[in-house]
Amino acid sequence: MKSLGSTRRSFTPWLDANAKPYISFQNVTKKFGDFVAVDNLTLNIYEREFYSLLGPSGCGKTTLLRMLAGFEEPSSGEIFLDGVSLKGVPPHKRPVNMMFQSYALFPHMSVRDNIAFGLKQAGIAKAQITERVDAILKLVKLEEFAKRKPDQLSGGQRQRVALARSVVLRPKLLLLDEPLGALDKKLREETQFELMDLQQDLGLTFMIVTHDQEEAMTMSDRIAVMDKGTVIQTGTPAEIYEAPNSRYVADFIGTVNTLEGKIVEKTDKMTTLLGNDGFTIEAATTDRPALTKDKTAWFSIRPEKIKVSRKKPEKQTNAVEGEIWDIGYLGDMTLFNVKLDSGTIMRASVLNAKRTVDDPIGYEDRVWLSFDPDAGIVLER
Numbered sequence: 536m537k538s539l540g541s542t543r544r545s546f547t548p549w550l551d552a553n554a555k556p557y558i559s560f561q562n563v564t565k566k567f568g569d570f571v572a573v574d575n576l577t578l579n580i581y582e583r584e585f586y587s588l589l590g591p592s593g594c595g596k597t598t599l600l601r602m603l604a605g606f607e608e609p610s611s612g613e614i615f616l617d618g619v620s621l622k623g624v625p626p627h628k629r630p631v632n633m634m635f636q637s638y639a640l641f642p643h644m645s646v647r648d649n650i651a652f653g654l655k656q657a658g659i660a661k662a663q664i665t666e667r668v669d670a671i672l673k674l675v676k677l678e679e680f681a682k683r684k685p686d687q688l689s690g691g692q693r694q695r696v697a698l699a700r701s702v703v704l705r706p707k708l709l710l711l712d713e714p715l716g717a718l719d720k721k722l723r724e725e726t727q728f729e730l731m732d733l734q735q736d737l738g739l740t741f742m743i744v745t746h747d748q749e750e751a752m753t754m755s756d757r758i759a760v761m762d763k764g765t766v767i768q769t770g771t772p773a774e775i776y777e778a779p780n781s782r783y784v785a786d787f788i789g790t791v792n793t794l795e796g797k798i799v800e801k802t803d804k805m806t807t808l809l810g811n812d813g814f815t816i817e818a819a820t821t822d823r824p825a826l827t828k829d830k831t832a833w834f835s836i837r838p839e840k841i842k843v844s845r846k847k848p849e850k851q852t853n854a855v856e857g858e859i860w861d862i863g864y865l866g867d868m869t870l871f872n873v874k875l876d877s878g879t880i881m882r883a884s885v886l887n888a889k890r891t892v893d894d895p896i897g898y899e900d901r902v903w904l905s906f907d908p909d910a911g912i913v914l915e916r
């Protein structure tokens with residue numbers, strides 16, 4: 536069994552004050568006419584990092600990659616690669632390779648020749664080219680298509696050729712814009728792991744744009760969640776998921792319940808909220824300083840961190856009653872949408888550890904939802 540995502544190694548250069556970033560965006564703004572596509576953005580990426588940009592359509596992800604590759608110049612601010620400013624450096628002089636959303640394969644060349652093209656240009660010995668192309672054809676599972684021309688391939692196959700063509704060059708920095716977008720789910724998942732292994736084995740730095748949050752979570756060392764040309768939060772997949780800094784990030788990654796309330800007490804250990812849904816929430820205090828007494832705040836909790844029971848929990852706090860409104864049976868787990876008396880719908884998910892359950896919870900049953908103080912997080916925005 537392969538290891539998963541960022542837990543695969545202890546690799547955290549961003550925590551090391553002495554580590555020098557490999558790529559550094561410093562106060563970069565990009566305007567198209569009056570439109571601000573990237574807004575005073577600062578970002579550091581380290582050598583050998585697998586870094587993902589995640590955000591809704593139009594938030595500036597592709598524009599960031601294009602500026603790094605040299606296809607656009609920042610309107611202001613500067614980008615550094617290995618400590619050297621990229622200002623005015625043309626694309627072909629940058630040690631960067633970009634795989635585009637539109638693959639731009641050579642139509643008259645076979646798959647093999649398309650992949651080998653860059654290696655030939657670089658003057659690499661023939662035997663070595665063959666070896667490297669063979670290995671990469673295997674990686675993207677296109678061995679049997681090596682002789683075909685691009686127009687004899689499906690969209691997903693063409694995308695794999697484009698991916699192979701970029702990766703085979705082993706650029707120190709590879710920029711990937713939705714590299715797996717055209718693949719079906721199974722192939723996509725397989726390719727994710729292959730890509731991670733390859734990146735790690737060859738010691739490359741990857742910067743990838745994706746719409747797919749699960750994909751970003753699986754592959755990345757760190758993720759930047761973007762909105763409207765700015766970065767809202769950067770962090771490891773676990774940090775982004777477990778400790779989002781805002782409702783925006785919490786909502787963007789996975790499913791979340793967000794309950795509004797007022798802070799009624801705050802100690803070093805515990806933040807107490809009176810929720811608008813009429814029950815008291817006690818949450819472990821985090822180090823976010825702006826949260827003070829009497830302020831409006833939001834408590835955010837993932838469905839898998841909520842317990843569902845028929846019996847009233849002993850503790851008065853962190854417990855609320857409601858009615859089963861919807862049930863989604865997914866096989867490995869069951870989703871419950873529970874309507875509180877306030878009208879708010881909360882979602883809880885329960886693992887189906889046993890194959891059969893006596894007295895299962897059904898529609899319209901009254902249930903209690905409860906959770907531990909460290910199961911969710913209090914957010915100030």
Ligand SMILES: Nc1ncnc2c1ncn2[C@@H]1O[C@H](COP(=O)(O)OP(=O)(O)OP(=O)(O)O)[C@@H](O)[C@H]1O
Nearest residue numbers: 567570571572590591592593594595596597598599
């Ligand atoms: N050459 C251009 N001229 C004018 N506006 C542009 C240009 N390129 C990008 N934009 C605008 O800048 C914004 C950011 O575009 P960008 O392609 O970076 O978004 P994105 O996050 O990559 O989106 P998607 O996920 O849809 O690819 C968009 O609103 C887009 O319309």
